[in-house]
Amino acid sequence: MKLKSYFSGTVEAAMELARKELGEDALLVNARPATAETRHLGAYEVVFGSLGGSPPAMQAQPAPGGANRSAQDPVRKDLADMKREIERLSKCLSGARMFASPASEESDLCARLVANELDPMLAQAVAQGAPLDKFFEVDATLGRRGAGRAVIALVGPPGVGKTTTLVKLAARYGLASRKPAQIISADVFRIAAADQLRSLAAILGIGCDVVETPVALSQAIEEHRLKEYIFIDTPGLARNDMEDGMDLARMIASHPEIDTHLVLPASMKPADMARVIERYEIFQPKKLLFTRTDETVCFGALINEASRRELPISFLTNGQQIPDDVEPATKARLMEMIMGPAISASSAPPVRSAGAAA
Numbered sequence: 087m088k089l090k091s092y093f094s095g096t097v098e099a100a101m102e103l104a105r106k107e108l109g110e111d112a113l114l115v116n117a118r119p120a121t122a123e124t125r126h127l128g129a130y131e132v133v134f135g136s137l138g139g140s141p142p143a144m145q146a147q148p149a150p151g152g153a154n155r156s157a158q159d160p161v162r163k164d165l166a167d168m169k170r171e172i173e174r175l176s177k178c179l180s181g182a183r184m185f186a187s188p189a190s191e192e193s194d195l196c197a198r199l200v201a202n203e204l205d206p207m208l209a210q211a212v213a214q215g216a217p218l219d220k221f222f223e224v225d226a227t228l229g230r231r232g233a234g235r236a237v238i239a240l241v242g243p244p245g246v247g248k249t250t251t252l253v254k255l256a257a258r259y260g261l262a263s264r265k266p267a268q269i270i271s272a273d274v275f276r277i278a279a280a281d282q283l284r285s286l287a288a289i290l291g292i293g294c295d296v297v298e299t300p301v302a303l304s305q306a307i308e309e310h311r312l313k314e315y316i317f318i319d320t321p322g323l324a325r326n327d328m329e330d331g332m333d334l335a336r337m338i339a340s341h342p343e344i345d346t347h348l349v350l351p352a353s354m355k356p357a358d359m360a361r362v363i364e365r366y367e368i369f370q371p372k373k374l375l376f377t378r379t380d381e382t383v384c385f386g387a388l389i390n391e392a393s394r395r396e397l398p399i400s401f402l403t404n405g406q407q408i409p410d411d412v413e414p415a416t417k418a419r420l421m422e423m424i425m426g427p428a429i430s431a432s433s434a435p436p437v438r439s440a441g442a443a444a
Contacts (some may be wrong), residue, residue, distance in 0.1 A: 093128030244322030
């Protein structure tokens, strides 16, 4: 993929220059104000990509004796991932062009979506008519499909609200449904973390166990096999703690009943969010759960990662109130957060409802 920057006084003018040179198949990669060093070229810099062949300098050359094979493997993987992403988006774009809006409206919508931190290629596809809800999925069910009960584990970095969210889910789906539920804490990293969870569980009238090892966690799950809901709290693992959590990650990833939700704050920077998700792949999460939606106005990163990782979004939380500040994720709600009420209503397929999207 070739990348080229275009400078102009407006984003729209730069986009026109790019399309004239690269054609209508050019993909918008980024749009940003020009830096102090390039301001003399224009107020804005718009980066476009072309799917034409790579220049010879970029083509991989065979290494003598295979000495550089290990260094080339990650590059090949990145290129393969990029190729799959481009092919997926190209299919959506090809179907969207017949419904394309006038150029000015298309550029304006694309710029607003990029400002909301939606991936530029997704933003371009949506601006050209592709439904936003085509790029991500939601799944607010608890438990793995086909399992006889719901065993839910929340994993994620420190301070993202796992424990509070766990209690909200336990109160809303365990207590409120009057079905037997159990909370298990595997968080022995934080001082007094288990005491806090025990206190909250006691207020709700839900049992709470504390386990110190992955083997003990597995045994506790089996001991409570008659409970219809089991909610598992896990320690918040920072980057330097991941090695300490490897055994727990393997146990959770391999357990046939555990429905693992990776908990992330909606206010996290997109680049940081991508790195955290990559680190937590060892847990093999099945869904993404976003907290702190009340602490940001930019929600594009939620869709970016759900689309890129092919993981559905399960729940959204927006405060500390138990059990009120949690809602099942729906496509209608997420589209409204990204595009605004008026735009999302006009863009959504008419046959779908918020309930059906959930």
